[in-house]
Amino acid sequence: MNNRPTINPEKVLISVPLINDDAELSFIEAGRHCPFPIQRVYWISKALDEIRGKHAHHQTVQILFCLSGSVTINLDNGQEKTSLNLTTQNQGVLLEPLVWHEMSRFTNETVLMVLASAPFNEADYIRDYSEFKKIVGEKYDLNE
C-alpha cells in the first residue's frame, strides 16, 4: 500500500550535530544522518523578496538546510499543509517525493543548502499545482 508522504514536523525535521568550538560546525554523512546517496548539492543566496520552489518531484529526495539567516519552508502533500521556519544551521527539512514545497521569507543573510538524491532532471519536476493534485489524488485517495 502506498502511503502519502508525511509532512509532520516531528518526522521531517532532521537534527544533525552542532559542534561549538571556536565556530559553529555541523555535518551530515550519507547513510548516517542522510537516508540517500548525495548525488547533488546546491545552494541559494541573495533570494530576498522571492518565493522559490513551487514544485514537487516525482522521485528525488532532498534535505534542505539554512546555513545562515532564516527561511520558511511550506510543505503540502496534497492533503495537509505545514509551515516550518529554519533558523539554525543544524536543522534540516527532509523533502520527500510528491511534496509540493515553497521557500519564502529569505533574509539578506540567508544561505539555503540542499542535498539531493539525484542529478538535476527536468522530467522529475511537477511544476503545475493542479497536475500535482491530480497525481497525488490518483496515487493515494483510493487508499484513504
Next chain:
Amino acid sequence: MNNRPTINPEKVLISVPLINDDAELSFIEAGRHCPFPIQRVYWISKALDEIRGKHAHHQTVQILFCLSGSVTINLDNGQEKTSLNLTTQNQGVLLEPLVWHEMSRFTNETVLMVLASAPFNEADYIRDYSEFKKIVGEKYDLNE
C-alpha cells in the same frame, strides 16, 4: 610513480555553475563537477578571528566552497605554498590528500561548506606539521 599533489591555483580552483535568476544558485553533481562520491558534507559559520584546518588528510579528498562572505585558504604540499581567496559562491578549492591546509580571514558572513569523499575518521588526520613534512618527504622526495 607518485606525484606530489598539485596546489597550482589553475588546477585546484573549481568553477561550478552560477545561475542568476532572482537569486544566485550554484550546484555540484557527484561524478560531474565533483570527482569523488560525496560521503560527508559539513559547514562552518561564526568562525571570526580564527585559523582553522591546520592538518592534512591521508586519503580524504574534499572541495571547499565559500557560500557567503569570504575566506582565505592556504595550501602547502610540503614543497610549495599557495594562498587562495574565496569570494564567490561558485568557486571551490579541490583539496587533495597530503595537502596541509589552513582557513583564515573569516568574516561575519562567512559560511564555508565542504564536500568530503569519506565519513569523519580521526585516523585519517595528520595534525602535526613536522609529521606531515616527514610523511610527504618520504613519499615524494626520492621521485624529485
